[in-house]
Amino acid sequence: MTKKAQKTTAGRRFQARLAGFHVLASVLLLAGCAPGRPIDPQAQARAMAAKPAEPTPNEFPAIETAKWKEGAFPNLENLRLMSTGMGKDQVRQLLGWPHFSEGLWGAQEWNYIFHLRTGKGAEFITCQYMVRFDDAMLSTGSFWKVPGCADLLRAAAKPKMPEPAAAKPPVVVQPLPSPATPLAPxxxxxxxxxxxxxxxxxxxxxxxxxxxxxxxxxxxxxxxxxxxxxxxxxxxxxxxxxxxxxxxxxxxxxxxxxxxxxxxxxxxxxxxxxxxxxxxxxxxxxxxxxxxxxxxxxxxxxxxxxxxxxxx
CATH class of the missing domain: 3.30.1330.60 (OmpA-like domain)
Known part of the structure; x- marks a missing residue:
């Protein structure tokens, strides 16, 4: 084999190895870069007691900068289970990956775009949701950019009353229901x-x-x-x-x-x-x-x- 052919073969092998490295790196990035680790109970107690100040609307990223601009219709039961002291793997299992490119190494903030149904047919509103983490990568709080989104989530938990029948029933005078009696705790x-x-x-x-x-x-x-x-x-x-x-x-x-x-x-x-x-x-x-x-x-x-x- 000539020196030129040897150089060509060596170059192809280098390119193949480089491509393999890129594939491996991509797999690691998609996998979250590192396996999960157990949560330290003392670190969890600190995260649950942190009570950080709520972010201002200006601290939320501009929605047009999202990596996944379509957002998502979240599982409302999963959203209600969010609490402080959770690790990133637990948050990801409930909400999925964040919709903005916030880095994978030590990111202390995950942001989402969520669409919440209003209860009027297919109508929905789009809300921004933020989860913040401490240095131990445990959640210290979750926040809505617009407070009305949290109200909508709570309202969705209540059963929807059935639509009234088209025909009007006969008028029947009913006694007023007795007021609810307060109970001792x-x-x-x-x-x-x-x-x-x-x-x-x-x-x-x-x-x-x-x-x-x-x-x-x-x-x-x-x-x-x-x-x-x-x-x-x-x-x-x-x-x-x-x-x-x-x-x-x-x-x-x-x-x-x-x-x-x-x-x-x-x-x-x-x-x-x-x-x-x-x-x-x-x-x-x-x-x-x-x-x-x-x-x-x-x-x-x-x-x-x-x-x-x-x-x-």
Whole structure:
């Protein structure tokens, strides 16, 4: 083979390798550049407690600069499940990839273009939605550019009343319905050992009977309250483990119960969650070493409290 032919062959091999590198790089970029990693409970607790200031309308990117300009009609149930402390993989599973080119390495802001139905036939409005992340890449808040978009999302959660019949029914005088009677706040305490496996708080940690308990609770709320003003869910733990770990675990337990109530038909906009960690024990047990007897004694402290305010 001549030197010229050898150079030509070597050049072709280099070009082939370069093309292969570009394909590999593209695959890595589409895959998100790196596999997911577990969420640190302490970092999650910090993200959930961050409460950053809401962005101004000028902080949202111009809609014409979007990479995917068509936007999307989002899954409304997924939107209602958005909460602080979520990792990027969890946000992406609920909402999909962001619609703007915001970088893949350490981007602390994802922006979306969402189309929300108004309830009038095929009519919809276009809204911009932002999710912000902290240095640990955990969500610290999600925001709408126009507040009316959030109102529309809440309105969509309520069942649509049927259209009135064309023919007018005969006029019948009915007595006025009695006004709703305010109820004293109802507080329910659920032992987390019956809901979750010991030391667990995620959806995957739920015991089969635990899901059943929360679904029964949702039925009782709908049966006993004609109107609901608010629902407060507070998670608690025993004193075993660090304060930071127990704070994060208690928040996770409260958030999981909230998500189950929403999936059972309770309006998520009425629910607030918090975690008290090990700060409010109801049982006092002696001993510092984690023994089966101490774990059993501390069981009443591992609980989720649900307070419902409304009228019958």
């Amino acid at each position: 109802q507080r329910i305490s659920l032992g987390t050992d019956g809901l979750f496996r010991f030391d667990g708080g995620a959806l995957s940690d739920l015991q089969p009977q635990g899901r059943q308990k929360v679904e029964q609770l949702a039925q009782e709320i709908r049966r006993n309250f004609r109107t609901i003003q608010s629902i407060s869910i507070t998670g608690h733990t025993d004193r075993l483990g660090s304060t930071a770990y127990n704070d994060a675990l208690s928040i996770k337990r409260a958030s999981t119960v909230r998500d189950l109530l929403v999936s059972a038909g309770i309006d998520g906009a009425l629910i607030k969650t918090s975690g008290a960690g090990k700060s409010r024990p109801v049982a006092d047990c002696s001993g510092a070493k984690k023994t089966p007897a101490l774990v059993a004694c501390l069981q009443p402290n591992r609980r989720v409290e649900v307070e419902v305010r409304g009228a019958s």
